[in-house]
Every structure is written in structure tokens, then in C-alpha cells.
Amino acid sequence: MLRPWELVIPLDRGGEKAVYMQIADAVIAAIQSGKLVAGSILPGSRQLATQLNVNRNTIVEALDVLMAEGWLVSKERRGIFVADVRPAASLEKSSVRKSGIVTEAVARPSVIFDDGLPDSALAPIDELARAYRQIFSRKGRWQMMGYRHEAGDPEFREAITQMLNYKRSMRLSADQVFITRGSQMAMFLTAHALLKPGDHVLIENPGYKPAWEAFTHAGAYLLPVNVNAHGIAIEEIREYLKQYPNIKAVYITPHHQFPTTVTLSLRRRMELVALSNEYGFTIIEDDYDHEFHFSPRPVMPVSSLEHARNYVYIGTMSKIVAPALRIGYLASCASVIDKVTSLRKIIDVQGDYMMEQAVFQLIQDGEIRRHLKRTTSLYKSKRDDFEKILLQHLSDKADFTKPEGGLAFWITPKKPADLVHLARLLKQKGIALISPDTFCYKGFANGFRLGYASLSEEQMQEGIQAIAAHWPT
Numbered sequence: 001m002l003r004p005w006e007l008v009i010p011l012d013r014g015g016e017k018a019v020y021m022q023i024a025d026a027v028i029a030a031i032q033s034g035k036l037v038a039g040s041i042l043p044g045s046r047q048l049a050t051q052l053n054v055n056r057n058t059i060v061e062a063l064d065v066l067m068a069e070g071w072l073v074s075k076e077r078r079g080i081f082v083a084d085v086r087p088a089a090s091l092e093k094s095s096v097r098k099s100g101i102v103t104e105a106v107a108r109p110s111v112i113f114d115d116g117l118p119d120s121a122l123a124p125i126d127e128l129a130r131a132y133r134q135i136f137s138r139k140g141r142w143q144m145m146g147y148r149h150e151a152g153d154p155e156f157r158e159a160i161t162q163m164l165n166y167k168r169s170m171r172l173s174a175d176q177v178f179i180t181r182g183s184q185m186a187m188f189l190t191a192h193a194l195l196k197p198g199d200h201v202l203i204e205n206p207g208y209k210p211a212w213e214a215f216t217h218a219g220a221y222l223l224p225v226n227v228n229a230h231g232i233a234i235e236e237i238r239e240y241l242k243q244y245p246n247i248k249a250v251y252i253t254p255h256h257q258f259p260t261t262v263t264l265s266l267r268r269r270m271e272l273v274a275l276s277n278e279y280g281f282t283i284i285e286d287d288y289d290h291e292f293h294f295s296p297r298p299v300m301p302v303s304s305l306e307h308a309r310n311y312v313y314i315g316t317m318s319k320i321v322a323p324a325l326r327i328g329y330l331a332s333c334a335s336v337i338d339k340v341t342s343l344r345k346i347i348d349v350q351g352d353y354m355m356e357q358a359v360f361q362l363i364q365d366g367e368i369r370r371h372l373k374r375t376t377s378l379y380k381s382k383r384d385d386f387e388k389i390l391l392q393h394l395s396d397k398a399d400f401t402k403p404e405g406g407l408a409f410w411i412t413p414k415k416p417a418d419l420v421h422l423a424r425l426l427k428q429k430g431i432a433l434i435s436p437d438t439f440c441y442k443g444f445a446n447g448f449r450l451g452y453a454s455l456s457e458e459q460m461q462e463g464i465q466a467i468a469a470h471w472p473t
Contacts (some may be wrong), residue, residue, distance in 0.1 A: 006465035055309030111463035152179025206439035231264030293405035
């Protein structure tokens with residue numbers, strides 16, 4: 001095994017850049033210059049803290065960044081090593097020989113702006129795997145291999161109920177919570193439990209198309225409602241209610257509206273609940289990233305308001321742990337839960353009981369809380385870095401507001417621009433982002449949603465510089 005590298009870094013303790021980011025950048029520079037080669041082992045965090053005369057937590061934060069971005073890897077019981085880092089994929093086409101035929105293959109984009117997904121590299125994989133193994137090692141484990149309750153493991157449902165009541169001011173009992181395989185399944189079950197052919201559903205525009213597809217699959221018609229700086233336009237909802245007698249639901253993403261990131265104002269929340277109670281339509285609230293907020297206190301769900309009666313509240317654990325972890329949930333009244341349970345039996349006898357138990361153990365052990373604290377701090381730092389880069393390169397071309405939560409920015413052009421064409425052009429240059437025609441009911445949205453959580457500072461710079469260079473004048 002190679003000897004640990006002795007870290008010598010001059011630190012500007014009074015500078016703008018945080019000390020842990022200075023340390024992370026210094027390690028990256030050493031890797032890129034060849035001073036640190038793949039397989040090199042780093043000293044332990046305590047030793048590094050002593051060498052640099054900083055708090056050990058500062059070192060841990062720097063290592064978290066480096067491992068999240070793929071520069072370092074942690075090997076259980078062995079230490080932290082320099083990863084097998086490869087140069088960014090070439091933007092030029094490369095020749096691929098297959099079955100004697102030479103074809104042209106386009107390299108993977110060097111920068112990918114997703115729609116605001118968490119960084120899967122930060123997922124507590126080791127802790128989850130350990131919990132999963134412990135579930136199988138318990139006495140009477142053969143009993144767990146049979147069928148369980150369609151609505152989810154009772155202990156896990158109770159844990160989700162407590163979280164919603166204590167953290168989000170809900171007033172639920174465990175029999176009002178239903179566990180699904182991700183939030184999209186919750187959306188599909190909700191649509192088919194509430195709607196029948198010919199019903200109408202009010203939707204945010206721009207908004208989240210996968211939810212719209214669930215509603216149209218149930219036979220409903222969509223009625224688009226514009227979104228502005230205060231959220232969904234209540235006056236437009238009032239006008240629709242006068243024209244259409246069979247409006248059965250409104251679908252909203254009020255905490256961080258998808259895709260614009262705006263928060264639905266308190267006044268509009270109250271008005272929406274009053275209209276729901278008056279006309280009897282259901283508020284379908286998709287709180288897809290409630291956990292990622294950077295202000296001292298998050299805005300509470302619309303469903304938590306005292307007078308809210310007709311609601312289905314949808315959330316997910318996938319954003320907390322990892323996108324590949326397919327565990328979501330919905331909360332509603334007993335009659336809706338009964339309908340959803342009956343539908344569940346048709347397509348899926350039960351959920352992933354073993355994974356539910358494993359995640360429940362992470363909740364009980366406090367690992368989920370520690371993971372959220374750790375990642376939220378990192379994401380907040382990335383958000384601030386991303387804002388600085390946007391201001392540096394796009395402030396004269398686009399408008400944006402730094403979001404108080406979520407993992408994406410919404411940027412709009414100062415002057416009319418063909419953003420769909422721009423997205424196609426950038427893709428050819430190796431910069432992948434979601435085309436604005438993905439978000440609108442008709443036509444395309446006047447903006448880009450740029451997720452930043454999985455990007456390094458270098459990738460942020462490269463991506464935004466490319467967008468600025470090709471922005472229509």
C-alpha cells in the first residue's frame with residue numbers, strides 16, 4: 001500500500017472561499033497535475049486536521065465534496081484513496097469498430113444539467129446495505145418472506161406518519177399513510193382512485209408532465225393554469241370553476257414549484273383550500289423535495305392547513321436516500337386509502353417490505369437525519385457557488401432568483417429567444433440540459449431548469465460558460 005500523501009496547502013482563512021473548499025480544490029489540482037496518482041492513499045481525517053491546523057469537521061466536509069465529485073473513493077476499513085480519475089469525455093466524435101464496420105459514436109456529454117436530482121454519490125449506501133443485512137439476520141427471518149400488508153410495513157408507515165406530523169405539521173394516523181414504489185406510483189394510484197373518464201384536472205403550467213400523463217391515463221382532461229412569482233394563479237382557477245362543473249382535482253408542487261422553483265404564497269394557499277372546500281375538488285400536493293430547504297424553517301404543506309379537507313399529499317424517500325431507491329408515500333382520508341389499496345392489489349400485491357424495513361432502521365438509528373444534515377450543507381454551498389457562476393456569465397442575458405430550497409435554478413431570457421434551438425445546439429457541444437418543451441402543456445416554457453447537485457465547480461463553470469457563449473443575442 002502506498003504511503004499517505006502529506007498534505008501541504010496554504011489556506012486563506014479570511015478569504016471568500018470556505019476553507020474546506022480551498023482544501024478540496026487543492027487536492028483536485030494535485031490530482032490533475034499528477035502529483036497525486038490513482039490509488040494513492042490519503043492520511044486520516046484527524047491526521048489531516050493536525051497537518052493543516054483546522055477542525056476535523058472541516059476536513060470531513062472537504063473529503064465529502066471530493067468523494068461526491070468522484071475524485072476520491074472510500075474503501076471500508078482501508079482508508080480514502082485517489083480514484084481512477086479519467087479526463088472528461090471528448091466532445092469530438094470517436095470511431096467505434098463493430099463487426100468489421102466502422103461507425104461514428106457521439107461521446108457522452110461532459111456536463112449534464114438534470115432537473116434537480118440529488119447526487120447519488122452521496123447516498124448512504126454502506127449504511128443501507130448494513131441495515132439490509134441485519135434485517136435478514138434476525139430471528140424468524142423466514143416469516144418476513146411471506147406476503148405483507150398492501151399499504152406497507154406497519155412500523156414504516158408509523159415512522160412516516162410521525163415524520164409528517166412532527167416535521168410538516170400534518171395531523172395524520174398511520175392508517176392514512178400508504179407506501180408506494182416511488183412518487184410516480186403514488187401519482188398513478190391517486191389518479192385512478194379519484195378520477196373517471198371525462199373529469200377535469202387543473203394543472204400548473206409550466207409543470208410536471210409525468211403527473212399529467214397519470215391523469216390522462218385515467219381518462220381526465222387537463223386544464224392548464226399559469227404560474228407566476230407567487231405560484232399558481234388562483235383567479236384563473238376561479239374562472240375555470242365557473243366554466244367546468246366536473247373539476248375533480250388540482251395538481252400542485254407548492255413548496256418549490258416544478259420547474260420554476262417559486263413557492264406558493266400563504267394567501268394563495270388559503271384561497272386554494274377555501275375553493276377546494278367550496279367546490280369539493282381534491283388538492284393533489286406533490287411535495288417532491290421538501291427536505292432540501294436552506295432557510296431556517298421550510299414552508300409547511302398546503303395539506304397541513306387546519307381547514308384543508310380534500311387532499312392527497314405525495315412524498316418520496318428516493319430524493320432523500322437515492323433516486324434508485326423506489327419508496328414513496330401518499331397521505332389522505334380513509335376512503336382514498338381504501339381505493340388505493342384495492343388498486344394496488346391489481347398491479348402489485350405489496351411493496352418492497354425488506355427495503356422498507358432497512359430504511360426504517362436508518363430512520364431509527366438517526367442515519368437519515370445525519371445524512372440530510374450533511375448533504376443539505378453541501379447542497380447549500382453548491383447553490384451559492386452556482387449563483388456566483390450565473391451572475392458572472394449570464395447576469396446580462398438571463399433573469400433568475402436564488403431558490404430557498406430544492407436542487408435547481410430556473411433561468412429565463414431577458415429578451416425573447418428560441419430556447420429549444422439553444423438546447424439542441426448545446427447538446428451538440430456536449431452540454432446536456434432539459435429542453436423547455438418538456439415543461440409546458442402546449443409550446444415550450446420560457447426558461448431552463450438547471451440542476452446543480454451532481455456537478456463539480458468545474459462542470460458548473462464549463463456548462464454555464466457554454467450556455468452564455470451560445471445564448472441568442
